[in-house]
Amino acid sequence: MNTAGHPEATARRGLELTPFRGLRYDPDRVGSLAAVTSPPYDVVVRPDGLHHLQDSDPHNIVRLILPQADTPAARNDQAARTLHRWLSEGVLTTDTDPGLYVYEQCDGEGMLQRGVIGALRVSEPSEGLVLPHEDVMPHVVADRADLMRATSANLEPLLLTYRGNGTAADTSSVIERTIEGPPLLATTTEDGFSHRLWSITDPADLDRIQSDLARRQALIADGHHRWATYRRLRAEHGSPSAWDYGLVLLVDTARYPLRVRAIHRLLHGVRVPDALAALDGLFRVRRLEVPLAAALETLADAACVGNAFLIAGDGAFHLVDQPDAGLLARTVPADRPTAWRTLDATVLHATLLAHVWHIPEDDPSRIAYIHDTAATVDKAERDGGTAVLMHPVREDVVRDLARQGVTMPRKSTSFGPKPASGLVLRALDL
CATH class of the missing domain: 3.90.1530.10 (Conserved hypothetical protein from pyrococcus furiosus pfu- 392566-001, ParB domain)
Structure with missing residues (x-):
């Protein structure tokens, strides 16, 4: 040895x-x-x-x-x-x-x-x-x-x-x-x-x-x-x-x-009504008057069908899903595998952050990445910001993409x- x-x-x-x-x-x-x-x-x-x-x-x-x-x-x-x-x-x-x-x-x-x-x-x-x-x-x-x-x-x-x-x-x-x-x-x-x-x-x-x-x-x-x-x-x-x-x-x-858990986003200086208004006609938005645990269950169900997110920070939860196909075609790069193009994190970064909300993903004054779900919601409510809650990606999807040499958007997963x-x-x- x-x-x-x-x-x-x-x-x-x-x-x-x-x-x-x-x-x-x-x-x-x-x-x-x-x-x-x-x-x-x-x-x-x-x-x-x-x-x-x-x-x-x-x-x-x-x-x-x-x-x-x-x-x-x-x-x-x-x-x-x-x-x-x-x-x-x-x-x-x-x-x-x-x-x-x-x-x-x-x-x-x-x-x-x-x-x-x-x-x-x-x-x-x-x-x-x-x-x-x-x-x-x-x-x-x-x-x-x-x-x-x-x-x-x-x-x-x-x-x-x-x-x-x-x-x-x-x-x-x-x-x-x-x-x-x-x-x-x-x-x-x-x-x-x-x-x-x-x-x-x-x-x-x-x-x-x-x-x-x-x-x-x-x-x-x-x-x-x-x-x-x-x-x-x-x-x-x-x-x-x-x-x-x-x-x-x-x-x-x-x-x-x-x-495998998700990493959530906190948008600084973005009020929930403004974030939701920008989604009008681009995503379906539904208000959920339920506790956090129930909202996350609803998110999980929606994520099984397609891209889905929870917006929070105003005392309620808003399910955001069913993105417009034309919007995705215009904003998500077409030169990547389908598994990458359909990731929630891909749609979040390529479509929502870059084209809808115009928030740089690497500007800490505009966006924070937080692992704890409740803490993300609490900070959004205290600071008047917007929490974007994610559903976790399966490990086999992560590993398959990595073996293809394809990297996911930053802060896509939290293994623990x-x-x-x-x-x-x-x-x-x-």
């Missing part, structure tokens, strides 16, 4: 996952492990969630992944200084031996996810090893790259999935055997999820996992911007180096299926559960 980072036998065949010395919180130096964790940086709903996490513990990981200061440069400098201080104070400590990490999440209601965290070789798109399914926003990639340069660290893993054979193959057999021992850490976060982490350092076990994954292809489930950041930073540094690799969690969805940030970090200067 080669843990130094360049096993030639696997570099050209498949996924190359290598051990690393994880940075982890010393439980004796923090209030609780749950209090220092956070959802991924792009799931934290600002400012409510950010302030809540900052207040939960002075060492919460959000102070690294979403530092707060007046300028981008000051934010990144603050994150770097905070990381170095926590290391010098022993708040974060480095594991003695390099290893891979088994990570388990469970919600107590039947949702169980297990996977392996490691440093994955950053491959080129032409290799077809790591498949994106969404476009990225350049300013977000630039922001994440600046933060990683400043801290010289991968602060949170992105989530990748692969399809095993659904049985106790090499990786799964190592995982199942590893979890029989005591975990490195165990905690339950306020969302009800329990989290456990184990290390794998035995050379034979590492060989089994690496050999198994060397035959696999991965789909980016969550973390497109971080993967694009890894690729940018790898190109900036001479190879071989620690920048050739990025922190990931790999989950076999044949054995541990993920949930997402790994908690703060359980294990990777320093690139060790």
